[in-house]
Amino acid sequence: MAVYTDINEVDLKDFLSQYETGYLLSFKGIAEGVENSNFLLHTTEGALILTLYEKRVEKNDLPFFLGLMHHLSDRGLNCPLPLPRKDGALLGELSGRPAALISFLEGMWLRKPEANHCRAVGKALAQMHVAGEGFEIARPNALSVAGWQELWQKSEDRADEVLDGLRPEIAKELAHLVAHWPQELPAGVIHADLFPDNVFFLGDELSGLIDFYFACNDYLAYDLSICLNAWCFEKDGSYNITKGQAMIEGYLSVRPLSEAEIAAMPLLCRGSALRFFLTRLYDWLTTPAGALVVKKDPLEYLKKLRFHQAVETASDYGWPQ
Numbered sequence: 001m002a003v004y005t006d007i008n009e010v011d012l013k014d015f016l017s018q019y020e021t022g023y024l025l026s027f028k029g030i031a032e033g034v035e036n037s038n039f040l041l042h043t044t045e046g047a048l049i050l051t052l053y054e055k056r057v058e059k060n061d062l063p064f065f066l067g068l069m070h071h072l073s074d075r076g077l078n079c080p081l082p083l084p085r086k087d088g089a090l091l092g093e094l095s096g097r098p099a100a101l102i103s104f105l106e107g108m109w110l111r112k113p114e115a116n117h118c119r120a121v122g123k124a125l126a127q128m129h130v131a132g133e134g135f136e137i138a139r140p141n142a143l144s145v146a147g148w149q150e151l152w153q154k155s156e157d158r159a160d161e162v163l164d165g166l167r168p169e170i171a172k173e174l175a176h177l178v179a180h181w182p183q184e185l186p187a188g189v190i191h192a193d194l195f196p197d198n199v200f201f202l203g204d205e206l207s208g209l210i211d212f213y214f215a216c217n218d219y220l221a222y223d224l225s226i227c228l229n230a231w232c233f234e235k236d237g238s239y240n241i242t243k244g245q246a247m248i249e250g251y252l253s254v255r256p257l258s259e260a261e262i263a264a265m266p267l268l269c270r271g272s273a274l275r276f277f278l279t280r281l282y283d284w285l286t287t288p289a290g291a292l293v294v295k296k297d298p299l300e301y302l303k304k305l306r307f308h309q310a311v312e313t314a315s316d317y318g319w320p321q
């Protein structure tokens, strides 16, 4: 589920009166997602998404996220658009939370992506990186090395509850990444959470990207490493090099990577595996039993991390020779 904050019809109609959206016909909470509360609205002028921003989203960051969707869409990327209110603002308030109305994007996310889908995702990711150029607001990545250290400090005392020996293993990995994290790679606006549930397809055609609420400025190649982690492993934990190769080829068809980016890929993959391991571990340890949210398994990312630790060069990911 992701409906943390309930809304009622009276407040919703009052909220909608600030927009040119037609009349409300129906609304319902959307069960998917873990970060924000989302509702699907039907109005006389079509479907809309209502998002109420929850705990992990800083209100000060919302102009970055909402402005970015406009910037990317203006440059031809298929992504939802926040609708302006009659007074021009993109953000309002509902049930005590910051709230926005977002255009509805047609499509479904894929439960079982194949190599051709990975190719399309690689291409769309590179298109997003190119389209992000010139966006005037900056947002440093709160979930890069310093953020990992903070998350780890909050979880390390209880890490061995999840798996025996986790505490020393992760402490060692974090120390390695702190010491070796690349200092200068090409950077720009990255999505930072482009998992299968954030990419919509109509049939086999990619129809758009959603959920820009972790977007930030960071190394572009780091974003590709996130996608390799999220799309190219099988349920049994094995890396699917055919999918990896397709994703990399899709990316390279739009944006070439430098020698330094390619050489850094194993380390970037370790970093992005650790990043999702750490947020999942923190949520695993802190989400109260009985909460209506599906907790994601941190150990899935521990397995991926161990795979990357054994990788020597990007060719192990399917990089063209």
Ligand SMILES: Nc1ncnc2c1ncn2[C@@H]1O[C@H](COP(=O)(O)OP(=O)(O)OP(=O)(O)O)[C@@H](O)[C@H]1O
Binding pocket: 002, 030, 032, 033, 034, 035, 036, 037, 038, 049, 080, 102, 103, 104, 105, 106, 193, 197, 198, 210, 211, 213
């Ligand atoms: N613009 C949109 N058009 C159509 N459906 C949408 C749109 N935005 C969100 N949804 C629906 O709402 C669900 C949750 O949205 P989203 O992924 O943004 O939530 P979240 O809580 O930020 O999730 P996540 O766990 O991925 O961070 C999506 O899987 C999709 O079904």
Ligand SMILES: N[C@@H](CCO)C(=O)O
Binding pocket: 034, 035, 193, 195, 276, 279, 280, 296
């Ligand atoms: N994509 C994230 C959750 C939402 O940010 C994960 O799978 O851990």
